[in-house]
Every structure is written in structure tokens, then in C-alpha cells.
């Protein structure tokens with residue numbers, strides 16, 4: 014018997030019993046919709062929290078730093094005390110890290126303290142020098158200006174949107190966070206002055222002594238142009254709000270000039286306290302291809318002898334938490350689908366009793382037992398399919414309703430406001446439909462077995 | 477000389493009903509030649525239907541051998557029996573047993589569906605057979621829109637459409653009046669003679685039985701006599 018004919022016969026026997034079919038399908042609709050909506054709530058919560066983590070520095074990035082001398086593994090410290098020299102971060106390390114599996118990109122970061130001065134305001138901050146060509150990985154959302162161009166001789170800066178709040182009045186000490194008034198500075202246009210030798214600047218301000226005991230002189234001030242400012246107000250927080258970036262090479266050049274023959278603050282020194290020839294990086298930022306590989310990459314880099322940090326643990330614990338919420342919610346939905354499955358089994362049983370004669374005739378006329386079973390399985394599968402399709406459609410509607418209700422309420426759950434508390438990804442709806450079909454077929458299995466085993470004699474015995 | 481297309485030897489069917497044993501068939505042996513039309517007559521309860529059902533593989537014998545078209549029926553599993561019927565056997569029911577939701581054409585085409593024949597092809601074949609039984613104008617009628625005689629013609633067309641070697645009919649005219657019965661009998665005879673098909677028919681009506689080439693008389697599960705009607709032209 015052809016599959017097409019089996020499909021046709023199953024469909025027509027459902028069509029013959031419209032009301033019963035509709036009622037049975039309704040059960041599946043309710044079951045599917047409740048599972049999907051329940052899981053969508055779990056997924057929505059999870060997505061919202063992942064978005065939150067994303068704001069705190071990304072889900073796929075690993076920060077590599079030198080291992081602290083004190084941070085040595087306990088096991089190493091106990092047995093062989095072969096205190097390996099601290100490994101500094103240089104281009105060789107960078108290359109090694111780039112070779113690690115699943116690493117998409119890696120770029121170095123060199124940090125330098127700086128005091129920004131303008132019109133009676135000052136701001137103590139850290140400049141983050143990184144290759145201009147890598148800045149795209151930061152996915153910065155510029156409000157004004159542009160990113161520094163690779164190969165620019167001139168050091169130029171990109172400010173986070175929160176930096177303006179870090180400027181404080183030299184005399185009163187007030188800043189935006191204390192008096193609510195934004196300083197009258199246009200980060201793009203105002204000529205900002207930078208002091209890189211902050212230690213001597215403080216010494217100069219408060220009359221301390223310089224390196225060789227001499228009275229500190231006012232260190233050199235530089236003027237660097239601003240190339241861009243991030244979008245957003247001073248109060249919009251994300252992981253980039255309080256950063257100041259510049260091109261790595263330009264920063265290196267400026268530092269070398271400022272600290273000629275002296276050690277650059279934050280840079281390692283040789284055993285005798287002499288400055289080293291090379292400038293080492295403070296950290297290397299690593300981008301991993303997928304969230305699931307972050308842990309692995311982190312471990313590999315740790316084993317190379319560096320400290321590697323990421324949000325992986327945070328994400329893991331959060332995911333564990335939401336998995337259990339999802340399981341609980343999905344379980345509630347599953348109960349209603351179970352009830353629907355019993356409904357399908359019942360409907361199929363009834364229909365087999367009614368059709369004893371028909372089944373018998375088909376057997377006498379030479380219909381294969383497998384085909385008879387197949388037709389009943391298909392019938393149950395149809396109920397599951399139709400119910401699953403409609404149920405998924407209904408869930409999209411319910412999900413939209415839940416999301417609009419939650420967002421207009423403006424209630425405490427503002428992390429959900431952005432993308433909605435209920436979220437149905439494509440795979441969930443496909444899975445739900447597939448699951449409904451399988452549930453239908455499983456529910457229809459024993460009835461179909463019964464149909465297959467019915468005696469053909471039943472048909473011929475006169476009523 | 478015709479080879480026997482049906483060979484039954486020493487066939488028993490014993491039903492247990494509580495303590496009692498009912499000997500529905502009590503040692504039956506006979507042969508049917510290819511192309512022959514046989515009728516089985518007997519009083520009610522004599523075991524006619526039991527015999528026919530066993531020949532068609534709808535019921536298992538207690539003891540004995542049944543060879544149909546060269547194959548041992550009594551040894552087959554239910555699934556093999558279904559396949560065997562699909563290939564070799566047509567069945568006409570007393571109570572027509574048409575599918576109520578299908579029209580005449582679809583009913584006749586149903587056994588072809590089980591053989592995996594394309595829709596277009598099987599509807600063509602069904603239409604041909606319906607023409608043969610004189611129901612050209614009733615192809616789209618549902619069973620409830622036809623008379624008993626017309627329904628039985630559809631039933632006969634359904635048995636014939638697969639061109640079976642052997643056709644079994646259990647009181648095919650049991651629900652029809654005597655005139656219609658005679659018409660239907662003439663029709664069956666004509667068609668099977670043309671195609672040299674074998675027909676075994678159960679009836680309790682001596683007149684209808686006389687349409688056959690041979691008549692088996694059965695009583696209390698035994699064959700008590702075989703009559704040649706002389707209808708068949710011997711060559």
C-alpha cells in the first residue's frame with residue numbers, strides 16, 4: 014500500500030468524525046501551548062539574564078593577565094619550589110594564545126594612568142591602549158566622532174559615555190555624582206590636557222619629593238585630540254562606559270617619550286630595579302568562538318601559566334539555575350500534554366471499536382497488517398500534528414500578550430522589558446510540533462496494535 | 477486434465493463451548509478444479525460458513541490440510557494469509573460489507589489500493605469492472621444510495637477487480653429477493669466463465685445452487701453427496 018494512500022485514508026477517517034477530532038485536537042493544542050509558553054518563560058528569563066551578563070563584559074571573552082607570584086598553585090608551592098619567573102605578556106604570548114583552539118581573536122591591552130585636566134576640572138583615569146584595528150571587537154556604539162585609524166601617529170582617544178561623570182572640580186571636589194551638575198566640558202571639542210606621570214603630578218600638587226629626592230616639578234602636559242565618544246547618557250551603564258581607549262602603538266610612543274630612561278609606572282622592572290627595554294602588556298583580551306568553549310579556552314590558557322578570567326562561572330551557575338526553573342515550568346506543561354495523550358488514546362480506542370467491521374473487511378480484502386497499524390498511527394500522528402501546529406501558533410499569541418502586559422506594567426522586572434519575559438525561539442516551536450506528533454503516535458500505538466490484531470471474521474459474521 | 481486448484485483433505489474444526497465440543501467440520505475432503513463453479517449447500521448450522529472461512533484463511537482448522545493454488549493455507553501466519561488473499565482470492569459477503577463513506581467506484585478500487593496501485597490506474601480498473609456488472613451509471617453513489625442488488629453487484633465487482641484465481645462467496649444473494657438473486661447469479665456465472673476463474677459459493681437455496689457445475693451437500697460437518705449438474709460443457 015502506498016504511503017500517500019495511507020495518509021489519505023487516515024485523513025479522511027478523521028474528517029468523517031469532525032467533532033471528535035476537533036475535541037481531541039483541542040486537548041493537544043492546550044497541552045502544546047502550555048508546554049511552549051512555560052518553557053518560553055524560562056527561556057525569556059534566561060535570555061534576559063544573559064543579556065545582563067553581556068553588559069558586564071561579554072559572554073565569550075577571556076581576560077588574560079600575568080599570574081601573580083602569590084597566586085601560584087598550592088600544589089606547586091608545596092613540593093618542588095621551582096619558582097618560575099613571572100611570565101610577562103608580550104607578542105610571543107599573544108601568538109601562542111592565538112593558536113589555542115576556539116580562539117577567534119586576541120589583542121593586547123596596555124594600560125596607562127592619566128590625569129585629564131580642563132578648565133578647573135580634573136579626572137583621574139586609565140588609558141587602555143589596544144591595536145586600533147582590533148577596536149571593532151569591542152562593538153562600541155559611538156555617539157560622536159569615530160574610532161582611531163590604524164597607523165595614526167597622533168594619539169587620540171575614545172571616551173566611554175560615563176567618563177564625563179568622573180570629572181570633578183579641583184577646588185570644590187564636586188562631580189556629577191555628588192551635585193548632579195555635568196561639568197561644562199565638550200569631550201569632542203574642548204582642548205583636554207593629559208598628565209601621564211601622575212605620581213609626580215600628585216607630588217607636585219602636595220609638595221612631596223620626586224624620584225631622586227628633589228622637589229617635584231610639574232610634569233609635562235600633553236594635548237591629545239578626542240576621536241570619539243560613546244553613545245548614551247552619563248547614567249547608562251555598560252562594561253564600556255568608564256573606559257578610555259587609544260591606539261596601542263601611539264600610546265607606547267608617548268609613554269616612551271615621557272618616561273625616557275625611567276621606569277614606566279605599572280611596568281615590570283629587572284631584578285636590579287632597572288626599567289626593561291620592552292613594554293609588556295597588562296592584559297590580553299581573548300575572544301572565543303562560542304560561549305560553550307569559554308571554559309575550555311580559559312583552562313588551556315591557565316595551564317600555559319597565565320591567569321585567565323571570564324564570566325563562564327557566573328554564566329554556568331545562572332544557567333544551572335534557569336535550567337531547573339525551565340524544567341519545573343516545562344513539567345507543568347507536560348502534565349497537560351499527558352492528559353491530551355490520554356485523550357488521543359481514548360479517541361483512537363473508540364474509533365477502533367466503531368470500525369471493527371471496516372478493519373475486518375480490509376483484512377479480508379488483503380490489506381497488510383502493517384498498513385492497518387500504520388493508518389491508525391498516522392491518524393494519531395495527524396491529531397498530534399494539527400494540535401501541535403495550532404498549539405504553537407497559540408503560544409506565540411500568548412507570549413506576545415504576556416510580553417505586552419509585562420512591559421506596560423513597568424514593574425520591577427525591568428531586565429525583561431528589553432526583549433520580553435517570554436521568548437519562543439524557532440527551535441522550540443519545531444521541537445514542540447515534533448513532540449506533539451510523537452506524543453500522538455505513542456498514544457496511538459496500543460490502539461493501533463489492537464486494530465492490527467482484530468480478527469477478520471468480525472467483518473463477515475452477520476450483525 | 478485440470479489440476480485441482482483447491483484440495484482439502486481430512487479437515488476438522490472443533491469448537492469448544494464450555495464443556496461441549498461442537499464438531500463444525502468433521503473430516504471433510506474434496507477437490508475443486510480450476511475454472512469450476514462449486515456450490516456448498518446444507519441446512520443452517522451444517523458447517524458451510526466454517527468451511528468457506530477456512531478455505532479463505534480467515535480461520536485456522538483444528539486438523540487437516542488445505543492446499544489452494546499450490547500453497548498450504550493451514551501453515552501460514554496471519555500476515556502471510558493477508559498477502560495470500562491479496563494475490564489469489566476475491567471474497568463476496570452476504571451482507572455486502574461496502575465501506576459506507578466511499579462511493580461505488582472507490583469501494584471497488586479499495587483492494588487495488590492495498591496492492592499499491594496508483595489512484596488513476598485503480599479508478600480506471602474499477603470503472604471497467606463496474607461497467608461489466610452493469611453499474612456504469614451508479615459509480616458515484618454511496619452504498620446507502622443503492623438498492624441491495626446494486627450493492628451486491630458492487631461487492632462482486634470489488635471481488636473481481638483484482639482478477640483473483642479463486643472467488644469465495646458466502647450466501648451472496650442471501651439478502652436479495654429471488655428474482656434479483658437469479659440475475660446476480662447469472663452475472664457471476666457469465667463473468668467467471670469468461671475469465672476461467674474458480675468460484676466456491678455457499679447457499680442454502682437448492683435453486684441457486686443449481687447454477688453451479690457441482691453441488692456439495694453438507695450436513696453436520698460432513699459431505700454427504702456431490703452432484704454434477706451437467707451445466708459445464710465437457711470437452
Ligand SMILES: Nc1ncnc2c1ncn2[C@@H]1O[C@H](COP(=O)(O)OP(=O)(O)OP(=O)(O)O)[C@@H](O)[C@H]1O
Pocket residue numbers: 491492493498499500518519520521522523524525526527680
Ligand atoms: N465461533 C464459534 N464458536 C462456537 N461454535 C461455532 C462458532 N462458529 C460456528 N460454530 C458452530 O459451528 C457450526 C457450524 O456453523 P456455520 O456458521 O458454519 O453454519 P452454517 O452452515 O454457515 O449455517 P448458516 O446457514 O446458518 O449460516 C454451528 O453449529 C455453530 O454453532
Ligand SMILES: [Mg+2]
Pocket residue numbers: 524525526
Ligand atoms: Mg453461514
